[in-house]
Amino acid sequence: MVRLKVTAKGQVTLKKEVLDHLGIKPGDEIDVDLIPERGARLRSVPSGNIEDFFNSFGNPHNIHATLEEIQDAIEAGWAGDVRFDDDP
Structure with a gap:
């Protein structure tokens, strides 16, 4: 488990361990799904295009x-x- 601290401005900095696990690099985006019981689920947003x-x-x-x-x-x-x- 990774524990993060909330700043006075309500901001959280994700640790390198979390970013590496999610495959997130600078400029990437993260989706946050709010789930019952005051929970949340983080997912990295795929980057790139169809090409x-x-x-x-x-x-x-x-x-x-x-x-x-x-x-x-x-x-x-x-x-x-x-x-x-290779057919006869």
């Missing part, structure tokens, strides 16, 4: 396909019209 999310997957073979090409591939797969290099 960062999709870029995290990588594309080592530099493959790009349109939605139509993806749909065609799905339909061909379901129809059994797709052969793989």
Whole structure:
């Protein structure tokens, strides 16, 4: 358990141990959910944008396909019209 002290201005400084556990860095945001019995739950707010999310997957073979090409591939797969290099 980590104990924090409230200042005369009603402020609390989160200790490094807490910030590290939540994965919070300078500039990040924290959500506080108020729960019954005078409790609260802290959660870090995910940062970044949708581009960062999709870029995290990588594309080592530099493959790009349109939605139509993806749909065609799905339909061909379901129809059994797709052969793989290791198929006899």
